[in-house]
Amino acid sequence: MIAFFVMVGFGVVVPVLPVYARSFGVDHTLVGAVLSAFALMRLVASPFVGRLIDLAGERVVLSTGVFVVAASSALAGLAADYPQLLILRGVGGIGSAMFTISAMTLLLGATAPGVRARAIGFYQGGFLIGGMAGPALGGLLATVSLTAPFFFYAATLAVAGLVGVFLLSAPNRGGVDGASTETPVPFRDVLRDARFRVACLANFAQGWSSFGVRSALVPVLVVEVLRGPSSWTGVLFAAAAVTQTLALAPASRFVDVVGRRPAVIASFAVAGVTLAAVAFTQDVWTLGVLLCLYGVATAFMGTAPPALVGDAAGARSGRPVAVFSMCSDVGAIAAPLVAGFLVDRVSYAAAFGSAGALLAVAAAAGLWLPKALAPAVSERVAGQEA
Template identity: 40%
Template sequence: MSHKLQGVSRPDPRDPAEHPVPAFPDDARAAATASDAAAAVSTASDDAAGEPAPRGRVPEPIKVLIAAAFVIALGYGIVAPVLPQFAASFGVGVAAASAVISAFALCRLVFAPASGAVVNTLGERPTYLIGLIVVALSSAATAFAQTYGQLLIFRGLGGIGSTMFTVSAMGLIVRLAPPTMRGRVSGYYATAFLLGGILGPVLGGLLAGLGMHAPFLIYAGALLVAVLVVYLRLKDETIGARRTSRAQPPMRVREALDAGAYRAALVSSFSTGWTAMGVRVALVPLLAVQVVGEGPAVAGLALALFAVGNAAALTVTGRLTDRVGRKPLVLTGLLVCGLATIGVGLSTSVVAFAVLSLLSGVGSGTLNPGQQAAVADVIGPDRAGGRVLSRYQMCADAGQIAGPVLAGALADAAGFGWAFGISGALMLLAAVAWLPVRDTLPPESRTQGPAPRRK
């Protein structure tokens, strides 16, 4: 038996051995508990920062994570344009050069379940720091790879560290972000990664004269800077546990699956990984050349417009998610991104290709804050959610790996229209999965007005 709280399943308290968390039998007590949780997380965030966070202001620990995300994405962007060329320098073909990129994503996917267990055992901050160090060492080793085999191994090992700091960062945001601004924080965090990813390749191009080894060493250095910042500025990641003198009970994946919002988020995470992360990067450049009849410049324009649309949406939708609810923004984003993706595959002119790429980015930026905030709502501030978050991340990684391969095969067999059509349809199916879901937005957020301006 379970009781429903804001779309989240709460186990029966009569079975503490199975799920040791309290149940709340009525909406009044549920609302009160949600308010208490918000206050507890806000207090924890204030203590972690060393001073109270003004109402409506992002807590200082979250700002640290956002700054670190920018540095990490900037470094990755520096490496991304060089990596395929570096692999090709060992005399391998296109498929083998691409496999180096896939090895990183594959290791992320395979190690994701273990990373969730590590987070629950060590805590978010230690796992985050260890993950960054592993990626830094992997990047430095990659710079000194002497054979293709070494390059493949060193780059793949970086995926292990990547999933460690990704899952732990999400866990820290769940714990430290007040429920009333989870969407806003998710938007800021995604924007930091996006801006770093945009500026990184530009900086990488300026550093091209230093040789193919330099970007990997620069990336390693950027990661060590992020390690230092997080180590010095984010020292108290287990505030909730210390205040209660006990470890937070871990949420089981089976328990999270009782929540409709979590199940729907897994579906939309997979479809987003497939379409917005995988197919967009792998097939848009080929579509630009073979169907639209233009060269790499137009392909680059389409990718840039997607990023612009994504960033523009994130500046607005994070706040809206905390006001009108998670579900409306997720549904809107899935519909816009899905329909625009289908349109991209049918484009025959540069103008249509560019506009639809922009709309795809707007849709992606609209759905992501609500999707991540809903997962955070399911976990709540009083549970350790490492395993739950790792499964959520696995779905995106699986989509990102499978999408380019299967959609690419479909493009070869039936054309780009079918490849992008199926990819867009996956987004629409994810929207269907969200339709019966009850919104997880805390009730106090719906009545909370804008924060008063400080005079």
């Protein structure tokens, strides 16, 4: 529920934010700075969020983070000038880090290993459905005013925050937010675990490819290479999102029942080949098929690495989840800059190839994961032996 309300509001704001920033009379570089400020402050805040979760618990940090984003979004709609908008978006990034890290930590702690990937997939489904509904509502609200989406975003976040305050279980039984009473795995031991290292590398590759190269270059590719209207980008991304949503349930079940290792190796290999091939498309239909295939792979890529973090760190995993989240943020921040440089100096093939190469490295790293029984299978075997 929280994920859905957060993403509905986020999807409402994203289409109008660049236009709103331009209304202050700034150039495109400063418009980009507003977009980057959110991700940059997420990255800066993440290391502290892990510590904060250890002190206050996931429930408190989650709800506080959501309310921070709500307040900053409402104030952004009232911003008097560009510097105020920039600062408020940065504050929103801090709240976003608090929410996303504590929510994933709570989710990993509340689920047994045998159903962990399915829980993650269900949670991400809320994000995807909300993200698909948001832009349509944002277009309608933008006809009212450029600031209306920000107030709508604040309202949806307030609902999400209230859900966190009143519907999540309060702390009890000595565990963090009642999620678990198991002894935390020392962070140094988590860092030594191959499962955690592979998960971090995979998340960096996904941040680079999905949030960086794909989001930054596909819209330009559609307009400048395929000579299509910019509206095609929205249709293509929507089709890929629908495909990813439909694939989430079978993908997450595969990760739980068949195993994390084959899911990581196969999905990152397919994603690498698919994204590298995007640069060579000659028509929008081929591009659409490739993006939908990438969406299917993303359903596996979005569930297997977080499940590996839960397997390695256990239930009380605030700091490991924070580091895992930072890997994606670093990729998402660096990729648009590097990809843009490669397009300007080399070619689209080099830019998309950088993403394909990183995804291939992540797939190869999956070979170092332990060849153990899938969590769901091992739990069933243990139950039969008992």
